[in-house]
Amino acid sequence: MGILLGVAIVALVAAALPAVRSLPGVTAVLAVFGVTSAATAWALSHASVDLWWWAVPVVVAAALGGRALASRVWSDPTSAVAAPLHTVAATAMVILAAFALPGWAIVAETPFPEPWRSGVFLLALTGSVLVAVPAAFPRMPRTDRLAIVVPSFAAGLGGSILLAAMPPMPLDWIPAAVLVGSGAAWIRSDLMPIRHAAAAIVPVSMGFAGAGLMTAYGPTGGAGYGMAAAALLAAVLALVVVPHDQTTHWAWSGAVGLVALIALISTMVPRTDAAEPWIVLLVLAPVPILIAALDGDPIGGASPTRHLSWLTLVLAIGSVWAWIGEQDVREVESYTLPLAGALLAAGALIMWRRASVDGTAAGRSAVLASAAAVAVLPSVATAGDSELRVLVLVSSGTVAVLAGFFLPERFRGVPVRMLTVGTGWVAVTAQPSFAAPRSRWANPAG
Incomplete structure (x- = not known):
């Protein structure tokens, strides 16, 4: 083992000497001997604990030494490739x-x-910490920053995913939380590939960190609540920290959508510790309109992403219906009136935020007409089941x-009178069109 490491170190030092570099073909031969010896020593060190403790650090140090001497060993075109390869190794x-x-x-x-006994925990934590190292050295060459950040991001995120799939352990949320902080340092980086990767990874890491925190310290079903809260927080932060770059917006928004989807799926798992669906839906309701706001006015703007705002309406209504369903409420108005009210609010917002037109605006008119239909028609259809329902319909209709x-x-383009x-x-x-309630004074014979 010592001989192999000695050969690697001697080859590295010799290749950096000007007298040796002047000899044709010698640098390539020394590189082959050095790399082969170091790789063999690293592989053989895993055969014994007595070797592993010291051989692996020596091989890592040799790789870093190769990076430091790359410009002295190789010419410029070759050095530009050899240097980051040593850093990656x-x-x-x-x-x-x-x-x-x-x-x-x-x-x-x-x-x-x-949790230090878990190799996955240390894998995720080490990768998450290493992501922040190049950010602390802005003068580090671009290729070296990429060589460190790319495998570190992969290790941090991959380890966090594995931790989420494993049985809970103490502090298992720490690697994901560290990755959030490390990744946030790259959100405004001039390295666009790393910026885009960070935009996609940070919200997902927030989801895993939130799920782990709520599982450890929160109520039953904490994972779903933590994921939903993380999605909402990420959507809010998108308006503050994410730079005005379309690709970064899409990467961040897609990651937020993934976290929200995982939170929704967690409520469908048939487990006793699953999150309450109505709470998760309520927390997630503002997320779509916040994401739509990244590209301008989410209601009156011209960006296609403004249509995401409708998902806020869907999630809010879903939350109300889920809560009503848990209360075992049977009346149809408990389901129709919240939907009608939400459609009415949506139509009013469109009337307020979008430009007025001289004629009839078909879109906003259709929304308000749908609100009216949802509020009235189901109740009219079931009017025969309740005298009180008939009374309320007739009186409110008259008003x-x-x-x-x-x-x-x-x-503003809506035929409000009609x-x-x-x-x-x-x-x-419309009451006579359906089964009218029978009067208690009616004569059964005639």
Whole structure:
């Protein structure tokens, strides 16, 4: 082992000497001997715990030495490739060593306590920490920053995913939380590939960190709540920290959507510790409109992403319906009126935020007409089941008809008088079309 490492170090030092570099073909031969000897020593060190403890650090140091001497060993075109290769090798060996460390500690009969006993935990934590290292050295060459960050991001995120799939352990949320901080340092980086990768990874890491925190310290079903809260927080932060770059926006938004989807799926798992669906839906409801706001006004803007705002309506109504369903409520109005109210609010927002038109605006008019139909027609269809329902429909319909005559014929492109009067007229006059409630004074014989 010592001979192999000695050959690697001697070859590295010799290749950096000007007298040796002047000899044709010698540099390539020394590189082959050096790399082969170091790789062999690293592989053989895993055969014994007595070798592993010192051989792996020496090989990592040799790789870093190769990076430091790359410009002296190779010419400019070759050095530009050789330097980051040494950096990648050193980074990968550090990450693999962190993963193997708990196992070797057990072999040496000095096991670590939880969670340090888990190789996956150390893998994720080491990768997450290494992501931040190049950010602390802005003068580090671009290729070296990429060589460190790419495998470190992969290790940090991959380890966090594995931790989420494993049985809970103490502090298992720490690697994901560290990755959030490390990745955030790259959100405004001038390295666009790393910026885009960070935009895609940070929200997902927030989801895993939130799920782990809520599982450890929160109520039953904490993983789903933590994921939903992380999606909401990431959507809010997108308006503050994400730079105005379309690709970065898409990467961040897609990651937020993935976290929200995982939170929703967690409520469908048939487990006793699953999250309450209505709470998760309520927390997620603002997320779509916040994401749509990244590209301008989410209601009155011209960006296609403004249509995401409709998902906020869907999630909010879903939350109300899920809560009502848990209360075992049977009345149809408990489901129709919240939907009608949400559609009415959506139509009002569109009227307010979008430009007024001279004629009839089909879109906003259709939304308000749908609100009126949802509010009235299901109740009219079930009017025969309740005398009180008939009374409320007739009285409210009469008020709507009378009030409609005092409204303007058209307001901001919506025929408000026709909609109001028509809705009230249907509520009042459609009663005979359905099974009317039987009067208690009716004569059974005639």
